[in-house]
Amino acid sequence: MKKLEKFECLEKYDYEQIVFVQDKSSGLKAIINIHDTTLGPALGGTRMWHYKDEDEALLDGLRLSRGMTYKNAAMGLNLGGGKAVIIGDARKDKSEELFRTFGRYVDSLNGRYITAEDVGINTEDMQLVNQETDHVCGLPGLSGDPSPFTAYGTYCGMKAAAKRAYGSDSLKGKKVAVQGVGHVGYYMVKHLAEEGVEVVVADLYEDNIKRVVNEFGVEVVAPEEIYDVSCDIFAPTALGGIINDQTLERLDCDIIAGSANNQLKEPENHGKKIELMDIIYAPDYVINGGGVINAAEEVFAASYNAKTSKRKVEKIYDKIQRVFEISDRDGIPTYKAADVMAEERINKMSNLNNLYRPKK
Ligand code: NAD
Numbered sequence: 001m002k003k004l005e006k007f008e009c010l011e012k013y014d015y016e017q018i019v020f021v022q023d024k025s026s027g028l029k030a031i032i033n034i035h036d037t038t039l040g041p042a043l044g045g046t047r048m049w050h051y052k053d054e055d056e057a058l059l060d061g062l063r064l065s066r067g068m069t070y071k072n073a074a075m076g077l078n079l080g081g082g083k084a085v086i087i088g089d090a091r092k093d094k095s096e097e098l099f100r101t102f103g104r105y106v107d108s109l110n111g112r113y114i115t116a117e118d119v120g121i122n123t124e125d126m127q128l129v130n131q132e133t134d135h136v137c138g139l140p141g142l143s144g145d146p147s148p149f150t151a152y153g154t155y156c157g158m159k160a161a162a163k164r165a166y167g168s169d170s171l172k173g174k175k176v177a178v179q180g181v182g183h184v185g186y187y188m189v190k191h192l193a194e195e196g197v198e199v200v201v202a203d204l205y206e207d208n209i210k211r212v213v214n215e216f217g218v219e220v221v222a223p224e225e226i227y228d229v230s231c232d233i234f235a236p237t238a239l240g241g242i243i244n245d246q247t248l249e250r251l252d253c254d255i256i257a258g259s260a261n262n263q264l265k266e267p268e269n270h271g272k273k274i275e276l277m278d279i280i281y282a283p284d285y286v287i288n289g290g291g292v293i294n295a296a297e298e299v300f301a302a303s304y305n306a307k308t309s310k311r312k313v314e315k316i317y318d319k320i321q322r323v324f325e326i327s328d329r330d331g332i333p334t335y336k337a338a339d340v341m342a343e344e345r346i347n348k349m350s351n352l353n354n355l356y357r358p359k360k
Contacts, residue, residue: 009058013066016042017112018058021105026097028086031058032105033065034113035081038350041111042082043137043295044068045118046102046129048090061085064118067261067285068292073342074319075289077296078349082113090120099125103132111135116295143298146291149309150259151187153290153316158233158257160320161282165232165254169317172196177229177253180238181212184259184288188237189216202226203238227251236260236284243270248277257282264335271335282320283338290316 010018019032034042044065051057061083069081086102088094106115106129116138117126123140130136137143158176159169175198178185185201186208192199193216200219203209212218221229227250234253236242240262248270256263256279263284264270274281290313297309319341327337 009062013062015062015065019105019109023101026095026101027088027093028098028101029088030084030086030102030105031061032084032109032113033061033082035065036069036346037080037112038346039073039080040078041114042068042080043072043114043116043292043299044081044083045116046084046086046121047118048086048088048120050089051085051087054087057085057087070339070342071285071289071292073345074286074338075293076345077292079296083118084113084115094125096128099128100132103129106135107133109135114299137295137298142304143294143309145183146294147183148187149290149294149313150288151184151290152191152310153293153313154184154188154257154259154287155191156314156317157282157287157320158235158255160317161233161255161257161280163321164324165280174198174232175200176233176235177226177231178235178237179226179242179258180236180260181208182238185237186212188235188259189218193218200229200231233257236263241265243274248273251279253279255280255282257287259288260284261288267335271333275333281334283323283335286319286323286338287316
């Protein structure tokens with residue numbers, strides 16, 4: 001890979017700020033990426049991963065923080081996009097000193113960046129960060145685990161997609177193939193089972209499979225077979241990049257709607273192919289925005305209330321419908337329509353800055 005030129009990175013996709021952080025004493029090496037703060041402070045989790053080199057960490061952070069700008073905008077939140085990456089092995093390199101040092105760096109940004117959990121980071125780590133900064137969310141006792149909210153939003157988005165495909169948003173009697181029944185998949189299957197959906201699942205972990213079989217009596221297939229299940233809805237709820245040339249030709253469904261991030265291996269190529277196959281695609285970062293809506297409730301509400309969060313998450317139904325409207329209006333695939341929806345909000349709101357407001 002060509003060595004990344006740092007300003008080239010900032011300019012190419014219009015990033016505002018990249019903060020490189022190192023602290024010898026704690027061993028902290030981190031990159032805090034702030035993509036865009038037009039709508040408000042940049043919110044996005046911190047990921048801890050054993051990246052093979054700095055460039056890989058930088059690229060991951062850049063990609064993820066830009067994704068957060070789009071997700072937060074699409075959710076109608078007054079939040080920009082950011083993400084931090086800590087370079088290290090989450091099983092070996094964690095310490096109190098490391099997370100508190102990281103917290104001090106987050107604090108030094110004065111609220112331009114708000115952090116939360118992501119891959120490799122748990123609530124205890126975030127409590128350590130919180131000892132040094134208030135610019136943290138997803139803490140236990142407040143918005144906490146985002147998965148139930150992500151799952152509920154995904155379920156609501158599925159119903160919006162069903163309305164487009166079948167004229168009714170009832171999922172009763174439909175067949176849904178769920179790839180991955182971890183944190184989000186478990187709660188999603190619960191909603192589906194409660195509505196009388198025929199659910200088929202696949203997962204790598206026996207305990208995750210057992211839980212949904214015992215509680216909801218779902219059917220199970222081997223991980224590699226989930227793509228061949230003839231169904232109404234295929235729900236990617238595990239990994240990114242799983243909609244690709246190999247899997248698309250095996251899918252036999254009317255709708256793709258699931259919580260996994262970055263589902264399309266090559267968005268332009270596979271987003272178009274899905275259209276040509278007459279499959280309705282509910283774009284990932286719109287349908288899986290329930291978790292961030294819940295986190296925003298912790299950031300903005302005077303006191304966090306899970307019921308209010310749930311009511312707001314329900315609006316993902318309308319947001320998916322809006323994506324379909326833009327897709328029809330502009331004659332573009334739905335993955336692209338999601339970007340248009342997000343950009344429309346950012347552009348409209350940036351006009352607010354043209355209006356002078358005297359200081360109070
Ligand atoms: P998780 O790690 O708890 O669950 C993922 C599950 O997928 C695991 O049980 C794993 O065994 C399974 N899996 C992995 N590879 C598989 C394969 N090839 N076939 C079948 N199963 C496989 O993760 P999660 O928190 O449930 O998140 C699921 C997806 O949703 C991820 O892509 C995540 O980025 C995305 N997402 C999650 C949230 C959230 O609130 N947790 C929010 C937005 C997006």
